[in-house]
Amino acid sequence: MISRPRGTRDFTPEEMDRRDHLLAVLKGTVESFGYGEIGLPAFEHLDLFTLRSGPGIIGQMYNFTDKNGRNLALRPELTASTMRFYVNNLQNRPKPQKLYYFGNCFRYERPQKGRFREFWQFGVEFIGSSTSLALAELIAMAVKLMDRSGLRDFQLNIGYLDILRTVMAKIGLPTSALASALVLIDKKNIEGLEDLLYENGTSAKLVSDILSLLDVTGGIELLEEMEGMERDYPELAVPLERFRKICHWLVIMGIDKFNIDLGVVRGLDYYTGMVFEIEAPMLGAEKQICGGGEYSLVPLFGGREVATSGFALGFDRLLLALENQGYVFRAKRLDLFLVPVSPDDIQYTVGVANSLRTAGLRVDLELRGRNVKKAMKYGNSLGAAYVGIIGENERNRSLVAVKDMNSGEQKSVPEADLVSYLWEGRNSLQT
């Protein structure tokens, strides 16, 4: 017997039904904002990813050499491919461009709850504008994705890298120290940060200012408190004003419950200004469900400088969070299961099934020639809304004996009326 490779999953029809349902909600939501879907290859040149994230990530990727000696890798995420696509083919389209994608990604990591070696990402990229309004819309859309999915308990954290970076730049930290400082901030290792700053000759006043900046977490009211910083650091006026505007638009868009956290750093250094993440606390160690912000990758890939922002959400984690929350998914139901009573009835039954299927109904029929009782039991186990029985009586008068499997009521329906009868049934059952 051959087992499933580690960190991969099989999905039953019921699971795929849920995944399709969630995906339809996500697609519908971003499309309502004017986003269009793109398709991307499952593997790329290894260089695409090392260029983006450094050679260190090779250890966490499925990379291989093909028969012609090319160094390739299964995609670990989709932003890099999107940016490559943009640089290759999309640079001359009208801006801004709103793109979204959904696809499987691969990472060679140790599987655990909410983390698999093959997993699915849904994401968007916004190319060609960096107005505060556009960034607010991006965040608002991410929140709307959670709401429309049915997720109740989640938290939005928003950070703004330029604020910290401006203050850090004033210190005159060498680039290497700046990078490790950001890492320490991301890890919330305040003591380590303090030591690093002092080692680099930062004054006590600056250190305490930075630490107080990191302390800034909380609601929208913190924006006013930050105004005090502007007196000491005039360079902050521009980023602070932009950050304020983003938050302002967010409130206008109906998003007023968010947490401002200047310590949100999001790992790598191609993130530039505004960054955000959404987490679902119920998920434990792998609680981050969505993350994104402003970044700069296009020049790195050889394109003209352009404003880019976006986010990706972990499809599997979102689904897991919904399941943990007890969300009830609406299952696709078979509309009608047809049972021919005797072999003589099969031809008529097949004809009925065919015309109903053409009308867009979900119809199955007894294919094994079992008796009516057995066939009904099977139809019941399929979850069919109705079972239709066809015997000599029905065949001779162009009827179907339709039994409502919920109420148990049965009536003879003329073949010509079946389509409307079943559609009515489907609509009333699913409201």
Add this chain to the structure above:
RNA sequence: GCUGAGAUAGUGUAGCCUGGCAGCAUAUGGGACUGUGGAUCCUCUGGCCCGGGUUCAAAUCCCGGUCUCGGCCCCA
């Protein structure tokens, strides 16, 4: 990469400590029941993760591997 727990029919489990015919529930197939589902009863099929060791004898004890579930590391 570190660390803890675990793996027994399709699914869920008992047995393991203290070695001695692998049991139960449920699902699937067949039947009771040849024009009416969910119930009941009977019945067939189906299993000790893989490899090695100890032993007269291993699901059980020992070693290695694989996989799963957690907690870290990482998380583009």
